[in-house]
Amino acid sequence: MQTNGVMFQAFEWYLKDDGNYYLDMIEKLDELKDMGVDSIWLPPVTKAQGTNDTGYGVYDLYDLGEFDQKGDVRTKYGTKEQLHQLIDKIHQRDMRVYCDVVINHKAGADEEETFQAVPVDENDRTQEIDTPREIKGWTKFIFPGRDGKYSDFTWNFHHFNGVDYDSKHDETGIFRILGENKGWNYGVSKDKGNFDYLMFANIDHAHPEVEQELKDWIGWFIETLNIDGIRLDAVKHIDHHFMERFVKHVHAETNDDFYVLGEYWDQKGDHKDIYLKETNYTIDLFDVDLHYHFHEASKKDDYDFSKLFDNTLLKDHPTRAVTFVDNHDTQPEQSLESFVEPWFKPLAYAIILLRKEGYPCLFYGDVYGINQPKIEPINKVITQLAKIRGLYAYGDEDLYLDGGHCLGFVRHGDDKHPQQLITVMSQRDATTIKMFIGKEHAGKVFADVLGHTEAKVTIDDEGYGAFKTEAGNVSVYLVEGTTID
Structure with missing residues (x-):
């Protein structure tokens, strides 16, 4: 991050599924550069379970919009060639590129498999609610459209530790996969007893073949795209022991300047304190608590500003805090909806852009608007504040x-x-x-x-x-x- 740098989250949840995103973003780069943006955070660029998927339902990590899989060659955002074109254009403007990386789960399996599993309580995944049984789940990934190019690794039920559907009994729920050395990973959030499982086929990061494959992939991914950093999705659900080794590997393959940012979605500041320590302070985190303070302040006419920074990373770990007002998860109609009211956004953006600490991240939806429901941008004031940051927000x-x-x-x-x-x-x-x-x-x-x-x-x-x-x-x-x- 350069001095007074600004990150731009270059997407919202409801972008059009027309494959033109990469080309559309190229047209926005000069404006963003003029605002003072120094890094562009791109959405997941790997092939998802369909082009209408934002990329978080990831299918094939090696398919960047190159192979005819899951209904099309392109991803929701475009083709691999267009992606390279966008990254080159970003670099030509002396801005950095951060790609969203989803390695918690896989979706859209090619085949079903039969294996032993046990249903667990959705609210306490440490509690079994029935006897172990044979189930049938979507856990086999062979990527026929790619046919072994770049990697011949295929996934099966041994590489996962949980699924959410048993087709043999036509039952939904959370099913922990059984087997030798198999179980939920321990180095995860203890919400819901153990929050290893989030969705789809949950990757078992304790499996040695999985760890090696993900390390091999991330090296290929970074070299292929020539990116400058990664944003790791859902890290509270990924074993921190694995994550420490994974990030260490990333830095060994790149350099200390390579940027790693994690999404640890939790309103309990002490949990993030622990996570930062357990990963040796090698990962920056989004300041989720500060976002929720902004949301609360925007909803109340008697909010106490003296509490605004309590339990925030901005206060407790300022050098690791990525501050934001809203993002794709908090926008309307999303599961974490907590959208900051429009009247308060200029105040919130002034705080993250003009204060001394924190790496501010602008949200695409605030700068360019949201498609569903239709929400107009507040581009002018964000542009003004971002320019002020670059010109005048310095010193004690x-x-x-x-x-x-x-x-x-x-x-x-x-x-x-x-x-x-x-x-x-x-x-x-x-x-x-x-x-x-x-x-x-x-x-x-x-x-x-x-x-x-x-x-x-x-x-x-x-x-x-x-x-x-x-x-x-x-x-x-x-x-x-x-x-x-």
């Missing part, structure tokens, strides 16, 4: 929490960026916060470059200024006459 920071419903902070600049930046916001009423800028700046006049208030602030002889914002809004002050274009 003083944070002001005043009266519970308002927040302000001052960035004091550095040798290369001497301009002071002042941000003030109110969750409820119009407010003014007195903040220290420095005696050496006495007499300077500051104005809101967002234009949300016409108030001008003159720094007094003691170095303080009284900075105002309107009700439910955010203002960003720079020395009067400063531009962000």
Whole structure:
């Protein structure tokens, strides 16, 4: 990550299934570069169980839109050739590429197999709810369309430890696969007793053949696409012992600059503390707690801003925190729906983009809109804040929490960026916060470059200024006459 870098999540859940995504993204790159984006997070680019799948129902990790499998050659997003074209265009603009990697489960198996399994309680996967029995499940992956190209490895029930459907008895549920050295992995979230199982055919990361195959694949994947980082999906469901070895292997195959980001979806900050320690602080994590604080603040008119950063990675592990406002999982009609109300988004984006700590991630749906249900973007204010970050958000920071419903902070600049930046916001009423800028700046006049208030602030002889914002809004002050274009 470069200084004051900005990540862009380059997709939302309901993008059109027309195969034109990669080409459409190329048209957006210049605008994103101009905003200050330094890295593009792409959706899962591997072949899923159908072109209407976002990629998280992954079928063949070696098919990047090259083989006629699961109804088409292309993925939802396009062909392998178009993907290479997009990555090349991103690199030409001196931006980095992070690809979404889904190695928790597989979907769309080619054949069924018969094996021993036991049904377990969906709310406590450590509890068996019936006797072991022979079931029939979709666990055989032979990839006939690829016919062994790049890898001749095929998957069978030995490589999984759970499925969600028994076709022999036409029964849905969670079935733990039985066998020698077989069971749920221990190094996972303890929610629901043991949260190894998430969906589809659940990969057994304790199986030595699985570990070797995934290591072989990730090396091929990184080299083939020439990417600069990966976003690991659903890491709370993947054995952390495996993950530590996997990431160590990735860095051995690449370099220390290769970026690894994990999605550990949990509102309990202490769980992420443990995970970071268990993986030797080699993986950055999304700041899920901060997102939920934003969501709660956007729903209440009496939210206490003094609690906004409690239990967040931004507060406890700032160098490992990827901050975000919303993403594809939190948008409307998704299982983790917790969409931040539009009125609050400028406040939330000001926090993640202008504060000192954290690696901010912009959401495609906020910048370009969401297809279903139709939600308009808030592109203008995000663009303004992202540009301000690149130009003026530097140096030490003083944070002001005043009266519970308002927040302000001052960035004091550095040798290369001497301009002071002042941000003030109110969750409820119009407010003014007195903040220290420095005696050496006495007499300077500051104005809101967002234009949300016409108030001008003159720094007094003691170095303080009284900075105002309107009700439910955010203002960003720079020395009067400063531009962000």
